[in-house]
Amino acid sequence: MAENAEKNAKNKVENVIIIGGGPAGYTAALYTARANLEPLVFEGFQWGGQLQNTTEVENYPGYPDGIMGPEMMAQFRAQAERFGTRFVTDDVDRVELSDGGVQKVFLGDEEHRAKTIILAMGAEPKRLGVPGEMELGGRGVSTCGVCDGAFFKDQRVIVVGGGDSAMEDSIFISKYASQLTVLNRRDEFRASKIMLDRTREKDNIDFKTPYVPLEFVGGESGKLEKVRVRHAETGVEEEIETDGAFVAIGHIPKSEIVQGQVETDEDGYIVTEPGSTRTNLAGVMAVGDVVDHTYRQAITAAGTGCMGALDAERYLRDAAPPVEAHWMPGGEPAEIATGSG
Numbered sequence: 001m002a003e004n005a006e007k008n009a010k011n012k013v014e015n016v017i018i019i020g021g022g023p024a025g026y027t028a029a030l031y032t033a034r035a036n037l038e039p040l041v042f043e044g045f046q047w048g049g050q051l052q053n054t055t056e057v058e059n060y061p062g063y064p065d066g067i068m069g070p071e072m073m074a075q076f077r078a079q080a081e082r083f084g085t086r087f088v089t090d091d092v093d094r095v096e097l098s099d100g101g102v103q104k105v106f107l108g109d110e111e112h113r114a115k116t117i118i119l120a121m122g123a124e125p126k127r128l129g130v131p132g133e134m135e136l137g138g139r140g141v142s143t144c145g146v147c148d149g150a151f152f153k154d155q156r157v158i159v160v161g162g163g164d165s166a167m168e169d170s171i172f173i174s175k176y177a178s179q180l181t182v183l184n185r186r187d188e189f190r191a192s193k194i195m196l197d198r199t200r201e202k203d204n205i206d207f208k209t210p211y212v213p214l215e216f217v218g219g220e221s222g223k224l225e226k227v228r229v230r231h232a233e234t235g236v237e238e239e240i241e242t243d244g245a246f247v248a249i250g251h252i253p254k255s256e257i258v259q260g261q262v263e264t265d266e267d268g269y270i271v272t273e274p275g276s277t278r279t280n281l282a283g284v285m286a287v288g289d290v291v292d293h294t295y296r297q298a299i300t301a302a303g304t305g306c307m308g309a310l311d312a313e314r315y316l317r318d319a320a321p322p323v324e325a326h327w328m329p330g331g332e333p334a335e336i337a338t339g340s341g
């Protein structure tokens with residue numbers, strides 16, 4: 001009897017597995033849990049996503065006084081847990097995605113199966129990898145203009161990068177900053193002409209090229225005071241005094257574990273059908289920053305997390321259960337988790 005119970009537990013096919021413990025993953029968990037789908041979330045060892053490294057969040061609706069990023073994530077998590085979400089606080093090693101079959105997730109040799117999977121692994125900002133960059137995070141150095149620009153009202157700011165993200169951040173932050181310098185490592189810019197032109201039109205923005213940041217230097221207050229830079233051609237170093245520095249050199253989607261299995265674009269973002277979270281594989285949804293080139297906000301990630309949950313619920317309602325969800329190889333019956341659909 002005990003042996004059978006163990007076998008059944010092993011063969012259990014979940015309704016939905018969610019990979020990712022940021023706003024997208026937790027929102028998908030909340031919605032699927034409330035739909036009685038009993039989601040299993042692999043939230044990662046460092047759950048909370050990018051908000052775990054964020055200080056004050058002032059642009060998430062519903063928090064009129066602002067909230068610290070990690071606290072907000074703890075609340076998202078608790079809300080999903082309240083409706084029965086189960087969490088595995090570990091990083092997934094490997095997945096085997098299927099087109100309409102059973103989706104498999106591996107932690108070492110431990111295998112978990114599901115009829116649907118919601119990929120919500122997020123993205124991370126690219127870093128320069130120079131001294132002071134991480135240490136002064138939240139104390140003058142940031143990777144998110146939209147999140148932190150307003151903290152630099154009437155102050156001096158440097159934006160590092162020459163792509164569209166750097167231009168967009170610069171235009172946004174220039175509404176607050178007294179003076180803003182775009183620091184690019186080349187004289188040419190990767191940004192689109194229109195974004196570059198719009199940035200050039202701003203009276204309080206100037207450009208400093210070709211310069212490479214070498215170090216972010218804090219003062220006695222523990223806050224950023226200056227950036228040490230080097231001219232990319234002459235090698236001459238100098239220091240620029242500043243109150244804030246934004247590193248806007250791109251993002252890396254955390255899609256390694258699904259590369260080659262589900263459709264991704266040339267930058268590694270998972271491709272979904274327009275207006276939905278469905279990927280090219282039936283039963284596989286993707287949500288949040290691992291899909292999103294453009295918006296990358298907690299609120300937009302949460303919004304697509306909700307969409308992913310509804311798409312998963314509809315898939316479970318409409319699609320015939322995969323054969324493997326009934327019978328395991330070798331003839332052992334699998335326990336099917338029952339859903340609301």
Ligand code: NDP
Pocket residue numbers: 126127128160161162163164165166168184185186189190191248249250251293294
């Ligand atoms: P990009 O890859 O386009 O640009 C990155 C920029 O950072 C480049 O100028 C690059 O320099 C520079 N850079 C990269 N690594 C370093 C480094 N180690 N040190 C110094 N500089 C570095 O990334 P974006 O995030 O700007 O854009 C990504 C995609 O999203 C693009 O397709 C973009 O068009 C799109 N996007 C569109 C927006 C819009 O239309 N409103 C807004 C934001 C993004 P180099 O050129 O020398 O490699």
